[in-house]
Amino acid sequence: MAVGGNAIRGTRVGSGPMGEQDHGHHAERISVSYWDSLGNETVRYYAAGVPEEEIPDVVDHPHSGLPAGRDKDNPPQVARNEPYKTHLAYVKERRTDEEAEQLLDEALQKLRDRRGE
Template sequence: MATGGNAIRGTRVGAGPMGEQDHGFHADRVAVSYWDALGNETVRYFAAGIPDAEIPETIDSPHSGLPAGRDKNNPPALAKSEPYKTHLAYVKERRTDEEAASLLDDALQQLRERRGQ
């Protein structure tokens, strides 16, 4: 198909206004640097008018996934996560072996009564 002599479709060729006149004015902002335990720096930008209390103290570093803080010399440590527990592990925390045996005996007795044994 022929393009009709219009090789650059959708673009404006020639001199004209550029930058802020075309795209609007940039809002005032503040750059805040965060560092993780590996020394990676991440810069986040926040609106200049917000109070410091609303700017987070820690973020997750996109480079390493580690927590990153504002203090370069003292980055936050990785929080120790608790290993995954199964449902049985939680039950064993709540019940003693004697309580578990008693509950099992009661449940088996009810089952036998329903079946007529």
């Protein structure tokens, strides 16, 4: 086996001279800082032409997972997760026991009328 090495190892074939800084046109951009409730900062970059109302007020911090806002002194708080509710739980919130009993009686009466009982 021949001793030696690969002549192109460690080079970027076809990409131009090493250290070339002009790899195309860079669009203007703005940086926006966000802070979470632990004081961690994250920076997001947006195109300079984006209207202010399209830049989000709250993002998820990539390391802590907490919501991060643009106001350093008032970061957003973690939203409390509501437990999963069944359809029956939502119905019970809207109806009293008496209303439920009345609706059940009406439904049973309609069923009996259809069956001819």
